[in-house]
Amino acid sequence: MMKKQKNDRFASFLDWLENGGNALDEEMQDALREEEPEAPGKQKREKKKKSSDKTADIAKKPRKAYADSWWYRLLAFAVAAALIWLLMEAVDRMPRFGAADTLMDSELTEFYVEHTKEETGAMNIVTGIILNYRGFDTLGETHVLFIAVCTVLLMLSIYGEQDEKKRLAQGALERYFEPHHDVILQSAARLLTPLILIFGLYIIANGHLSPGGGFSGGAVLGAGLILYQNAFEYRKIEKFFTYKTFKWVSVCSLLFYSLAKGYHFFTGANHLDSHISIGTPGNILSGGLLLPLNFVVGCVVACTMYALFTMFRKGEF
């Protein structure tokens, strides 16, 4: 019996090694199972089942008990500690924090500070960088949001035939049981939602002048929509925001973004005149493409955040 136990422990250790704490490859698992003689293995499993009944949380199968064992936790701790120690050694040998002699504080900072105002018309240098100098990164980033929504939608639409009915029923249930008359929430939402939305618009519109911009403002707008949806019925928000609205707003925004940025890259690389005037830096209507791009990004972010929330809550959109 001792030997058996060892074997099992070894198997689960292999299991862990194989998958870095995740699940075991099914084929390997089959192979391991077959190695154990059938009858005693079963007996043991039953025995463990009984013992695990007492500790309420541990589920029906023996492997789980292993996961909660103390040395597993110790191992996790050891991994974290080793990694932290290694990185701390590196940090220790790196340039000093807050000092002005680091290589990072080099020509780049100088260049950005000296040129951002004239070349992009932005008072907020960070906005100038992310939407102009490193605009390609940001273009990619906006599409990361888009692909995340696509993937979640794809995930939620993977249903078999009979699941489809279940899903619809669940959606209907969610609609039926949503809180209708939560007075505190509703009056708070009535008061706050417009304020939040205006604040979001403010952050977006001033993105090139003060801290903020499309991403943070868009997230604030999305949060406002989420609050509204939570406080009132779906029907109320569906009057002005449905899947179709979401789709068209984000697609149009993304198209505008890609094309405008493409035009900008094209004229820039070919040294053509882009015919976009920068205006007077410091005014709200300045900065050439920055303001429209901030708005477009804000739209995408707001739609994405709201869509993701709705999909998690309802399981559909």
Next chain:
Amino acid sequence: MLGRVFTHLDGLTAVALFGIGFALLLLDKNLMKKIIGFSMMDSGIYLFLASYGYIEGRLAPIYAEGISDPAAYVNPLPAGLVLTGIVVGVSVTAVMLGLTVRLYERYHSLDIDEIAEKIRREGK
């Protein structure tokens, strides 16, 4: 060895967050904890990046009235990178959450080993 680390508290914290997040993502069995671990790992990296952009006594990278000396502002580039990173991180979190919800819906468990076990049984 660690004499200088204590002058760089931000870096130390960043590394600690990264390490804890990494261990959670790699070794925790619970999918939700894994997701939180991922976000934590990312925020550790962002703190690391941003802390190296900071130079003591300098202003935030927004033009202030009448100051155009480059040596008066902190490096704006790390902030731009981190901004990009935060949004990317949220997108990935959303995808992972979606997967978790779907897996739970199907297998009624958040424990990754338990799900594997159920899938194995299902396959037979």
Next chain:
Amino acid sequence: MMTMVWWQNLPLFMIVGALVCAAVCSVLKAKAARAVMAALSFLECCGMGVLLYFTLTKNESFVFAMGEIGAPFGNELRVGAAEALVGLLFAVIMFLSLLGGWKQFSLDIAPNRATLYGSVFCLLTAAMCAMTFTNDLFTAYVFIEISTIAACALILSRNWGRTMFAATRYMIMNLLGSGLFLLGLSMLYCLTGHLLFPQLGAGVKELLAANRYPMPLYLSFLLMTLGVAIKSALYPFHTWLPSAYSTSTATSSAILSSVVSKMYIFLLVKIFFRAAGTDVFARRIEDVLFLYAMVGVIAGSVYAIVQRRMMRMIAYSSVAQIGYIFLGIALGTEAGFAAALFHILAHSAAKSMLFLAGNKLRSAADGQDTFPALRGTAKKEPLAALAFLVGALSLVGVPVLGGFASKVFLAKAAVELGGWRMVVVLADLLVSTALNVGYLLRCALTLYRPAEDTEARPAPKTRDAAFAFAMIVLILMNLGLGVFGAPVLDWIQRGIAMFV
């Protein structure tokens, strides 16, 4: 300031075009979305071809600044012969995988999902172009994340709970990989103050010459290498690979195995060449890689041999083949890099064909892919079986096929280097070839053995022109890589010369 010639604008148009297509796809009908996907990937092939032609005839690479301001302040693309060649391969494989899975596409993917799948596919194309061309480490990170999520969506596109779990595991491992990559990237940035490869390389050289921060520099490269290794499934980190590759649809698994994981490896080659340099410093990282790759080549084959299902076997053989690629990189010489890049080409051509043909054969065997069930499927699907045979022979390394050429180049590179590395590489090649024969040919021969129950009526023959076209082109590609191996290697070497 020089202005751009018309073809030098192509990289921009290819990337922005793919992004626009992605947005447009999501509002189209299923059929139109599929047409957009096919058209886009065909145009990408043409664009890459044009770029390859011009970079080879002009014999120089060019830089495309994204905006008025180029390096070191803004983003940049950089295109040389090596980028164009690898990009061409990726584009062709994506196009052919799409065609090869065209018929199954409508079976596996419901119409309401086809548009989303189209968006994801277009975004993956954009990420592929951007990662191949980019000259900027952080841009590479952003597009790595796009391709990670896209790959997750591709795995998911089938109707099983199992795929969902495979996708979860894929995501977890890949997130660990991108986390390490991002940390390495930020450390490197903090040390050198640059993100573009040329400036990074110069900065690293300067720091090393002054012997400042050697340990953090080493660690940052190690972290990036580790991240890429996890994402491209080098041996001990391969655990997400088999279930992800073997459960998804034909198009998805072909693209995943031959485009997505190879993109990361190409990025690593760029990092080594342009940022780390090929001197003593890079050696120390390459030694670590060498160890993993050496074990991976053998271990992947051993895993593949014990599999009882065809798709899993093909998936595990990828682990071994990726070991070869890393072996070439870890040699650290120019010949080694060239051999690694050539193996990327040869393996992608063979592996995508194996996945496409394997999926066809699996559906011919009523969705079963255990070896007994696959018996006699060659009769039902002669073309698929032929393609499978050619792919298997190529991976085993039979002369006139791509795999043989790449093994020869790898061996040559090792012999050039000499020392204990040569012995190890040659021994590895011998052992793994023997193992490859064991599993790949066994599987290929199973297809041609008569079915056990002769009663089974032959399934009605399905005509699938797109699949046939894809298979024929892929077979020709394998032959071409074998026969014209030397000129292709010459292109690669010229491309590598343009790298620096």
Next chain:
Amino acid sequence: MEALNIILLLFMIVCAVAVAATRNLLAAVITFMAQGLAMSVVWILLQSPDLAITEAAVGAGVSSILMFAALKKIHAIREKGEAEDDEKAEE
């Protein structure tokens, strides 16, 4: 300022450890959210107000909201599914 910085950094580490230690998922998410808010203050101290706003809105705000939504969904499934699950287990 220095003291505030140290307190915030310590708070973040404590939060991280607490997330790792707790078994209650809701508590973990809330703790994580608190850590994000502390982070946004740290970013103000590091002179990056853009990051502070973005972290507060996106990192701590929306991503935690998404986690809450996912947890709520899981809870709903659990309540609904528990009965079915028990039946299955008895079989």
